[in-house]
Amino acid sequence: MRAYAGNDLEADIYALFPSATRLGEKDPKTEVWPVYQLHELLGYAFESIEFAPLKGFSGEPINLLIGLNTQGELSGVKVIHHHEPIFLHGLGPRPLLDFIDQYKNHRISERFIVGKHGTDAGSAYLDGVTKATVSVVVVNDIILSSARQVARQTLQEFAQQSPVAVKSSYFKPMQWQELLSNGLIQTLQVSQRDLEQSLGSELSEFAFEDWQLEHDHATLYIAYLNAPIIGKNILGEAGYQRLKTKLADGEHAVAMMSEGLFSYLESDFQPATSPKRVALNQSNLSIAIRDMNFFSYNPLQLSPNTPDFEDFRIFRISPQTGFNPGGDMEIQLKLNLKKNHLVEKEAIFTEHYQLPETLFDKVETPVRPTIKPTWVTVWENRSLDTLILLVGLLVLTIGFSLQKRWLGYSRHFPWIRWTFLFFTLAFIGIYAQGQLSVVNIFTVLLALRDGFDITVFLLDPIIFILWIFTFVSLFIFGRGLFCGWLCPFGAMQEFVAKIAEVLKIRQWTISDSTHRKLTKIKYLILGVLVITSLVSLRAAEQAAEVEPFKTAVTLTFIREWPFVIYALLILGTGLFINKFYCRYVCPLGAGLAVLGKFHHLEWLTRRTECGSPCQLCRKKCGVDAIRRDGSIDYDECVQCLECVVILEDPFQCAPKILETKRQQKTPLAHAVKLIQVPSAK
Known part of the structure; x- marks a missing residue:
C-alpha cells in the first residue's frame, strides 16, 4: 500500500x-x-x-x-x-x-x-x-x-450486475448427500499424504495446535445459499428467510464448513472478518468474503438434513466484487505450518466449483459503452483543425515539389509566401496551438529512456502531425522547411523584419566571422537544456523559457511582465538583425539542424557563377545562409526560396542578365557583318 x-x-x-x-x-x-x-x-x-x-x-x-x-x-x-x-x-x-x-x-x-x-x-x-x-x-x-x-x-x-439471477421458484427437498452428488455443494478434500507431498516433509516435523491428527484427511464444504434449492435445504425454511432479510440487493451468501484433520478456520479467527485459510477466486480475481456472524444472537439452527459442524459459517459477498454465481469459481485452501519459530512452510490446494445452469435465469445486462482512449476523443474533437492543417501541409509540399513552375513569377511569390506565413502564425500558432518547442525534444528523449508510450504524443493531434511532417522533411530538405514556413514565432519574426523594411530601419552589420561564431550559441543552449532535462525535467522546462514561444504565440503576451518584456526584446532586436532569435539563440532550430545534417537533397538551385563572381543572393539572404563561394549552408538556411526566385528572374539574376545581353548583341553583330561584306567588294 x-x-x-x-x-x-x-x-x-x-x-x-x-x-x-x-x-x-x-x-x-x-x-x-x-x-x-x-x-x-x-x-x-x-x-x-x-x-x-x-x-x-x-x-x-x-x-x-x-x-x-x-x-x-x-x-x-x-x-x-x-x-x-x-x-x-x-x-x-x-x-x-x-x-x-x-x-x-x-x-x-x-x-x-x-x-x-x-x-x-x-x-x-x-x-x-x-x-x-x-x-x-x-x-x-x-x-x-x-x-x-x-x-x-x-x-x-x-455495483456491477451479475450476468445471472437466481431462480427463486426452483426448489425441491433434497438430503445432504443428494446435494453433494448433484454438485450443489462443493467439497475440497486434503489427506495427510497430500499435505506431506505438498510440504515435502512428514507431518511429524511440524507443530500442530488445533489439528485432530487421528483423522486421515480433512474435507471443506462450500455452498451457495442464495439458490433456494441449496439455501433452504441447508438452513431450513426459517433460516433461509432470515438470511434473505440480512442480504442487501445484489449481495451473495456462501456457507463454509469442514470436518476431519483440521478446520478451515484458523484458531484465532475473529467473527465478522475474512478467514485467512480460505480464498474464493473468479476470473483470476480474488472475491472478498466476510463472515456475517449470522448466528451471533441466534442459536445455530439448520435443516435436520444438515450434519452438525462446529465451524459452520455464512460469508457475505458484496455486489461490488462483480461475483458471478453462475460462473466457474475456484476455492483455494492455504495452510501455513510451522516447524519451529523460524521455519514455516505453506501448502496450497484448489478446487473448482461450477453450479448447474438450471439454478439461474440469464440477465440481460446493458452493454457498457467501450471507453475510448483519451487521444481518440481529442482527435475526434479536433478533426476540423486537423483537416485544415493537413490541407496546409499538402499545399506546402506540392509548392515545394513544383517550385520551378511558380517561382519564376517573382511578382506573385511574395504574396504567396506572406499568405502562408499568416496562416502559420494565425492558424497553426495562435488558434491551433501548434508551436513546436525544444520541450518536445526533452519529452521524446525521456520517453526513449524511460519507456516509449506513443499515446502521450497522440494527445495533441496538431503537435503530433507537425512533428511527423517536420521529422520526415528533415531527412529530405533539412531544417529549413519547418523553420522558414511552419514555425509561428519564425513567421512573427518575418513580419517584424518586414516592418523594419517598410520603416527603412538600418540593419546592423555583422561580419562573416562574427556571424559564424554567434551561430554556435544556439547549439550550446541546446546542449545545456538536454543535459538539464536528464537531471531534472522541471528545471529544464524552466530553463526552456529562453524560448519566447509560449509568451508570444501560445499565450499571446497575456503573461507576467518579465516574460512579456523578454519576448518583446527578442522581437525588437529583429528590427535591426533579421531573424536574430532564429539565427543565434533558438535551441529548437539547433536540434533540428543536428538532425537536418542527414538530409538527402541539396535541392536549392545554384549556378556556376554563384559566389564567383556573383554575390547578389548572398547579400540579399536575410539569415546569412549563403557562403562566399555561393554554396548553401543548410544548417542555417530557412528555405525562404528568395535566392531561387532571384535565380529564376531574368531581371534580377546577374548571370541571366548578362546572358540575355549577349543573346541580344549576337544577332546585331551578325547583321553588321553581312552589310559590310558587299562594300568590301
Whole structure:
C-alpha cells in the first residue's frame, strides 16, 4: 500500500469533507480512506493514481485526491502532483484549480462534457481551459475513471450486475448427500499424504495446535445459499428467510464448513472478518468474503438434513466484487505450518466449483459503452483543425515539389509566401496551438529512456502531425522547411523584419566571422537544456523559457511582465538583425539542424557563377545562409526560396542578365557583318 503522496493527509481530506470529524484507516483492498462524521459514513477519499495512472501532456502521470460521498457525488478534488508545463510555467496554477472545482457536487453517473454549454438533464457541462485542452481532457478522464472504479467497489448503487439471477421458484427437498452428488455443494478434500507431498516433509516435523491428527484427511464444504434449492435445504425454511432479510440487493451468501484433520478456520479467527485459510477466486480475481456472524444472537439452527459442524459459517459477498454465481469459481485452501519459530512452510490446494445452469435465469445486462482512449476523443474533437492543417501541409509540399513552375513569377511569390506565413502564425500558432518547442525534444528523449508510450504524443493531434511532417522533411530538405514556413514565432519574426523594411530601419552589420561564431550559441543552449532535462525535467522546462514561444504565440503576451518584456526584446532586436532569435539563440532550430545534417537533397538551385563572381543572393539572404563561394549552408538556411526566385528572374539574376545581353548583341553583330561584306567588294 502506497504512502500518501501529499503533504497533510487529514487536512487535505477534511477540506474535501468539511463536516467530517473522523478519518478511517486506508482499506488495503479498495485503496480508499473512509470518512466519517462521528459514526456516520460520509464517503471515501482516494488518490487517482491508484486507479487511473494516466499520463498528461508532459508524459508524467497526474495524481489527484478525490472525495466521493455515499450518494455518488464528488465532494471535491485536490491536485497532489502534476507536471503540465502550461500550468507550471504558462497560465499558472489557477486555471487548473478553477477547472477541477467544477466537479464538486456532481454525481458520477452524469455525462460530463468539457468545453461546451447546455442544459439537458443528466449532463454536466464544464468550462475548459483555453490553450490547455489536452491537459484538462486528461484530468477529466482521470477524475471520472478513478471515481467510477471506487464507486463500483464501495457504493451498492454502482455495483456491477451479475450476468445471472437466481431462480427463486426452483426448489425441491433434497438430503445432504443428494446435494453433494448433484454438485450443489462443493467439497475440497486434503489427506495427510497430500499435505506431506505438498510440504515435502512428514507431518511429524511440524507443530500442530488445533489439528485432530487421528483423522486421515480433512474435507471443506462450500455452498451457495442464495439458490433456494441449496439455501433452504441447508438452513431450513426459517433460516433461509432470515438470511434473505440480512442480504442487501445484489449481495451473495456462501456457507463454509469442514470436518476431519483440521478446520478451515484458523484458531484465532475473529467473527465478522475474512478467514485467512480460505480464498474464493473468479476470473483470476480474488472475491472478498466476510463472515456475517449470522448466528451471533441466534442459536445455530439448520435443516435436520444438515450434519452438525462446529465451524459452520455464512460469508457475505458484496455486489461490488462483480461475483458471478453462475460462473466457474475456484476455492483455494492455504495452510501455513510451522516447524519451529523460524521455519514455516505453506501448502496450497484448489478446487473448482461450477453450479448447474438450471439454478439461474440469464440477465440481460446493458452493454457498457467501450471507453475510448483519451487521444481518440481529442482527435475526434479536433478533426476540423486537423483537416485544415493537413490541407496546409499538402499545399506546402506540392509548392515545394513544383517550385520551378511558380517561382519564376517573382511578382506573385511574395504574396504567396506572406499568405502562408499568416496562416502559420494565425492558424497553426495562435488558434491551433501548434508551436513546436525544444520541450518536445526533452519529452521524446525521456520517453526513449524511460519507456516509449506513443499515446502521450497522440494527445495533441496538431503537435503530433507537425512533428511527423517536420521529422520526415528533415531527412529530405533539412531544417529549413519547418523553420522558414511552419514555425509561428519564425513567421512573427518575418513580419517584424518586414516592418523594419517598410520603416527603412538600418540593419546592423555583422561580419562573416562574427556571424559564424554567434551561430554556435544556439547549439550550446541546446546542449545545456538536454543535459538539464536528464537531471531534472522541471528545471529544464524552466530553463526552456529562453524560448519566447509560449509568451508570444501560445499565450499571446497575456503573461507576467518579465516574460512579456523578454519576448518583446527578442522581437525588437529583429528590427535591426533579421531573424536574430532564429539565427543565434533558438535551441529548437539547433536540434533540428543536428538532425537536418542527414538530409538527402541539396535541392536549392545554384549556378556556376554563384559566389564567383556573383554575390547578389548572398547579400540579399536575410539569415546569412549563403557562403562566399555561393554554396548553401543548410544548417542555417530557412528555405525562404528568395535566392531561387532571384535565380529564376531574368531581371534580377546577374548571370541571366548578362546572358540575355549577349543573346541580344549576337544577332546585331551578325547583321553588321553581312552589310559590310558587299562594300568590301
